[in-house]
Amino acid sequence: MAVKNLEEYQGVWVFIEHSGGEIAPVSRELLGAGRKVADKLKTELAGVLLGSKVEEMIPEVFARGADKVYVIDDPVLEQYRTKPFTHGLFNLVQKYKPEVVLMGATTLGRDLSGAVATKLETGLTADCTELDVDPKSRLLLQTRPAFGGNIMATILCRRHRPQMATVRPRVMPEPPRQEGRTGQVIREELGLREEDIETQIVEVIEEKGKAVYLDKAEIIVAGGRGLGGAENFKLLEELADTLGGTLGASRAAVEAGWISADYQVGQTGTTVRPKVYFAIGISGAIQHLVGMQTSDVIVAINKDPDAPIIKVATYSIIGDLFKVVPALTQRFREKLGKS
Numbered sequence: 330m331a332v333k334n335l336e337e338y339q340g341v342w343v344f345i346e347h348s349g350g351e352i353a354p355v356s357r358e359l360l361g362a363g364r365k366v367a368d369k370l371k372t373e374l375a376g377v378l379l380g381s382k383v384e385e386m387i388p389e390v391f392a393r394g395a396d397k398v399y400v401i402d403d404p405v406l407e408q409y410r411t412k413p414f415t416h417g418l419f420n421l422v423q424k425y426k427p428e429v430v431l432m433g434a435t436t437l438g439r440d441l442s443g444a445v446a447t448k449l450e451t452g453l454t455a456d457c458t459e460l461d462v463d464p465k466s467r468l469l470l471q472t473r474p475a476f477g478g479n480i481m482a483t484i485l486c487r488r489h490r491p492q493m494a495t496v497r498p499r500v501m502p503e504p505p506r507q508e509g510r511t512g513q514v515i516r517e518e519l520g521l522r523e524e525d526i527e528t529q530i531v532e533v534i535e536e537k538g539k540a541v542y543l544d545k546a547e548i549i550v551a552g553g554r555g556l557g558g559a560e561n562f563k564l565l566e567e568l569a570d571t572l573g574g575t576l577g578a579s580r581a582a583v584e585a586g587w588i589s590a591d592y593q594v595g596q597t598g599t600t601v602r603p604k605v606y607f608a609i610g611i612s613g614a615i616q617h618l619v620g621m622q623t624s625d626v627i628v629a630i631n632k633d634p635d636a637p638i639i640k641v642a643t644y645s646i647i648g649d650l651f652k653v654v655p656a657l658t659q660r661f662r663e664k665l666g667k668s
């Protein structure tokens with residue numbers, strides 16, 4: 330059912346994800362993106378903070394660009410569960426009618442956005458990599474890879490409100506903090522008791538094993554099919570160790586069984602935005618590029634001068650990786666006094 334009075338809906342909202350009293354990086358990134366959208370629409374930007382004892386995070390939401398913060402602070406919201414969070418966010422949207430609602434494309438964001446959009450009977454574009462707005466029609470231009478990543482599709486939500494999108498972490502820059510910036514805080518009750526919820530969290534078990542924090546890495550040394558075998562990742566490991574970086578991989582290398590899927594960068598892997606990204610023996614298929622092309626500096630090492638990765642690279646070294654990588658590692662070791 331289409332919403333009749335689209336103009337009743339005003340303002341851009343960013344759902345603020347957090348853990349341990351800290352706002353998730355993706356929510357800070359979205360406050361930056363949301364600010365741009367709100368400015369183009371000449372409307373307000375609001376952060377939506379749901380949880381237990383969340384008051385301390387309010388100043389940070391303002392410092393990252395919000396004009397308003399909607400808060401529901403309730404012990405029932407201490408840990409994420411679909412029902413109470415959906416209930417809280419749905420009621421806020423029904424009451425205050427935002428034009429746009431943005432969330433991180435995280436495990437939580439994907440779950441909550443789907444549940445809320447379904448209840449609101451509005452559209453949701455998942456996993457966007459770009460957001461813009463047409464100020465005339467006030468439509469949010471929600472761009473994401475489509476058809477297996479072979480094209481980028483821009484999706485519009487013409488007849489329903491709010492326009493909802495999730496955005497992948499690390500595809501948008503974090504806005505700088507604006508010290509002392511403040512605004513209006515609107516507090517609401519959750520209106521749901523523990524007894525009303527069927528699910529209980531009995532215990533939280535931390536995942537063990539070697540964690541790969543690709544999305545937080547500042548230097549990534551990634552390898553692809555050009556490496557020719559699992560044993561050759563050793564060359565990349567030496568370069569990564571020298572620079573204090575983390576390994577990464579293309580899907581071809583993962584599918585060949587040379588490295589675990591935790592290291593995969595791209596559309597069906599992790600989206601990364603390091604300071605330096607080395608793409609070694611990686612051709613630069615669109616599904617790989619969407620996961621790394623916003624890195625600050627991209628260094629491509631490839632024997633093919635026409636490989637697509639060369640077009641997005643800041644620096645390209647055309648040559649055989651088996652010669653180039655050891656020489657580069659050696660040179661960095663000398664420069665960094667590690668030889």
Ligand SMILES: Cc1cc2nc3c(=O)[nH]c(=O)nc-3n(C[C@H](O)[C@H](O)[C@H](O)COP(=O)(O)OP(=O)(O)OC[C@H]3O[C@@H](n4cnc5c(N)ncnc54)[C@H](O)[C@@H]3O)c2cc1C
Pocket residue numbers: 477478552553554555556578579580581582593594595596597598599609610611612613614615616617620630631632633636648649650651
């Ligand atoms: C739905 C879907 C989702 C996908 N998701 C992802 C994803 O998340 N991430 C991802 O990476 N891919 C993904 N892919 C796969 C993607 O389309 C490509 O197949 C893959 O990225 C190719 O990996 P590659 O660059 O390592 O291999 P290739 O394309 O085979 O490239 C190998 C490169 O190595 C170079 N090379 C070879 N030997 C040397 C040498 N000795 N020295 C220097 N260079 C050398 C070659 O010139 C070539 O450019 C997806 C595909 C689909 C359909």
